[in-house]
Amino acid sequence: ETLVAAADRFVVDRPTADGLGKSIIAGYPWFADWGRDTMISIPGICLATGRSEVAREILGTFAGFVDGGMIPNRFPGLGRPPEYNTADAALLFIEALGRTWVASAAADPSCGGEFLRSLLPTVDAILDAHLAGTRHGIRIDPADDLLDQGEEGMQLTWMDARIDGEVVTPRAGKTVELNGLLHSAWRWRCRFAEAFDEDGRSFAESADRVRASFDRFWMPDHGHLADVVDGPHGLDGSLRPNQLLATGCAHPPVVGDRAARVLETCDRLLRISTGLRTLDPADPRYQPRYEGDQAARDAAYHMGTSWPWLLGPFVRTHLRVHRDPDALNEILSGIVDESSRRVLGGIAEVHSGDPPHRAGGCLSQAWSVGEILAALRLLIDHRRGVESEAFA
Numbered sequence: 001e002t003l004v005a006a007a008d009r010f011v012v013d014r015p016t017a018d019g020l021g022k023s024i025i026a027g028y029p030w031f032a033d034w035g036r037d038t039m040i041s042i043p044g045i046c047l048a049t050g051r052s053e054v055a056r057e058i059l060g061t062f063a064g065f066v067d068g069g070m071i072p073n074r075f076p077g078l079g080r081p082p083e084y085n086t087a088d089a090a091l092l093f094i095e096a097l098g099r100t101w102v103a104s105a106a107a108d109p110s111c112g113g114e115f116l117r118s119l120l121p122t123v124d125a126i127l128d129a130h131l132a133g134t135r136h137g138i139r140i141d142p143a144d145d146l147l148d149q150g151e152e153g154m155q156l157t158w159m160d161a162r163i164d165g166e167v168v169t170p171r172a173g174k175t176v177e178l179n180g181l182l183h184s185a186w187r188w189r190c191r192f193a194e195a196f197d198e199d200g201r202s203f204a205e206s207a208d209r210v211r212a213s214f215d216r217f218w219m220p221d222h223g224h225l226a227d228v229v230d231g232p233h234g235l236d237g238s239l240r241p242n243q244l245l246a247t248g249c250a251h252p253p254v255v256g257d258r259a260a261r262v263l264e265t266c267d268r269l270l271r272i273s274t275g276l277r278t279l280d281p282a283d284p285r286y287q288p289r290y291e292g293d294q295a296a297r298d299a300a301y302h303m304g305t306s307w308p309w310l311l312g313p314f315v316r317t318h319l320r321v322h323r324d325p326d327a328l329n330e331i332l333s334g335i336v337d338e339s340s341r342r343v344l345g346g347i348a349e350v351h352s353g354d355p356p357h358r359a360g361g362c363l364s365q366a367w368s369v370g371e372i373l374a375a376l377r378l379l380i381d382h383r384r385g386v387e388s389e390a391f392a
Contacts, residue, residue: 047103070138222237277304332379
């Protein structure tokens with residue numbers, strides 16, 4: 001109940017050319033609304049709280065800002081144009097759209113279909129632009145159907161910290177989470193076609209090719225997926241939690257034994273009580289604490305610091321692998337306790353990777369609250385014998 005109350009505070013108005021739409025503030029007290037954060041937050045902030053109509057309005061608002069197949073990374077404000085420098089927000093838009101369509105159709109089948117049809121041109125514009133290639137080297141490589149991205153000096157994934165213009169976590173190439181989301185996007189597009197009695201075989205075939213190419217990420221001797229393939233220096237086998245989006249998205253390309261091994265490795269080496277570390281503590285680059293001045297904090301931001309929102313894909317993967325909701329009680333108890341420590345009902349943006357896991361960053365972050373709400377809703381529904389693609 002306290003998290004639902006916290007969710008209310010994140011939904012805001014967003015000025016559009018036609019008046020006012022809806023968006024989600026990324027975090028309090030200092031963030032504005034960001035495309036990536038909004039899309040990740042929608043299932044928890046809106047759908048888990050029974051507000052699918054708000055989710056539809058947010059998606060409609062962002063659809064009006066799609067340009068070159070991309071969703072704005074952020075809106076700087078003061079009349080300045082949106083910034084299009086994120087490789088994942090558009091794919092996350094399709095993921096949020098699919099989940100919102102399912103939730104809307106469950107409440108009102110006619111509403112869900114009308115909403116979906118209105119945004120199908122946006123979905124196709126996104127996928128077509130990724131096939132043709134768009135800003136910052138973002139393109140689907142016809143050689144293996146994986147999504148490539150990268151431009152000098154740019155940080156296009158969610159690991160986006162920079163210090164004096166230098167990217168802290170370079171991830172140019174084919175990243176594991178982007179391609180997990182690409183696979184899910186093609187599967188959703190196939191589902192959308194079937195909903196209108198259209199031929200979705202070409203979309204299914206595209207998803208099949210992405211899934212086959214995922215063999216390139218698998219590192220059998222390590223029991224996890226590589227973080228990046230075909231980067232400037234070849235393969236980056238760093239153990240990071242990004243791979244959980246390839247096992248915990250709506251339509252994962254990695255399932256079965258490989259998903260189980262990914263889960264076990266991330267659980268053993270990355271998970272703490274309040275989230276997942278962004279880097280293996282055994283890695284010499286690991287930063288144990290999120291503290292100090294801004295440069296020190298930015299250096300640790302994605303190099304060991306733990307993020308609560310990653311518990312969302314972790315919980316979805318865990319439930320798929322083990323089918324045991326009771327085992328997740330203990331996993332989620334730490335973050336539920338955390339929700340009352342700094343701001344009543346809020347959940348911090350990050351925590352230090354090493355004990356005592358001190359909270360840092362924003363006092364209350366939308367995707368932290370959202371992904372925990374979505375995980376709790378998934379567990380409640382599972383115990384009731386209900387499984388919805390809106391959360392699973």
